Amino acid sequence: MTDPVYRADPPTARRAVEIEGLTLVYHRPSGLTHILAPPAPELLDALGEGQADAEALLERLARNHDIEADSDARAEAEARLAELEAAGLVWRA
């Protein structure tokens, strides 16, 4: 089974405001407001470079953030991506 590949609207489709470590996101296409905790906003932004699976996204994050792309990080990323998918902010390519 291949890993799911995710896509998202470009960052210009969102308005994001950080409050106390959380990110409030206004998603322009749906008009819905979401409250995201790290690393969900970072994953969403990393999808701005183009569609990717969890592993590729972690590699993108590792360039700018202090994270290691180990198995824990991967499980975390997959869980957050599933939540973002349920929220309608990402979808499978």
Add this chain to the structure above:
Amino acid sequence: MAGVRHALALQVGPVGLRIGSAWKRPIDELRALYRGYPAPAIPDFTVRLEPAKPWRRFVKPSIFIGGDFILPDAAPLALAHGLLAAEMGMNLQMALGQRRFLLLHAAAVEREGRALLMTGVSGAGKSTLAALLGERGWRLMGDEFALLEMATGLVHAFPRAVSLKNEAVGLFGDVAADRFGPLMEDTPKGAIRHLRPRDDAIARMTEPARPALLLFPRYGFEAETREIGQAEVFVRLTQASTNYVALGEAAFDALTGFVREIPARAIDYPNTDTAVAMVERAWAEWER
């Protein structure tokens, strides 16, 4: 317009309302309660009090609340509660139709140009507290809605008559009798009596104020003040706003700006005197 024989137009803050009624009595009661309120050039919203059935204007009259925006399953009210129906109708039109301002479900009072907002679930006491502060040196801006102007962040007043419920009426023994509406017993919200704001609050109804402090009062608990995080404030305010979703990104920007700028406190209080003291203390701390 079928059934509308009596009418009154009122300016309440920046909002023009026209109330039409099949009966004379609710309009007479409104006219007395709202004497001296200006008339709008063009009403923004219309409220209609109509017979639940055409023949029920005469036989056991009951009132259906209509208007530009309606809730299809709103239950009719007895004619004796016509004033309540008119007030509910005004709230309903604002809640469903307001597009110029982000509606914060909050009471607001003002001092020296700065607004104190109080929000919370029904029964938390924000109406009563706002009305009490309105008698104790604050300008009452409204007991139900604070109107947030999205471009400027200013709060506009919506100083309708305050609806005092049940035992809250007894807290206003010093207030002149001519500022009260009729006592309505056994309404769906219990006993209700409306209190007209002080004349200065009515005269200054078009003056907005910059918000300074947001409180979440809660009645029936030991006195305690707590800070509330900005993210929680944001969630609570969006949940309590009837037009946040409809106003889209402008509302998002206005509300995120609001919660980042305005400090918020939760205030638990066992009685209203304690609450007034706690509000004054929170305000003094904000001023420092």
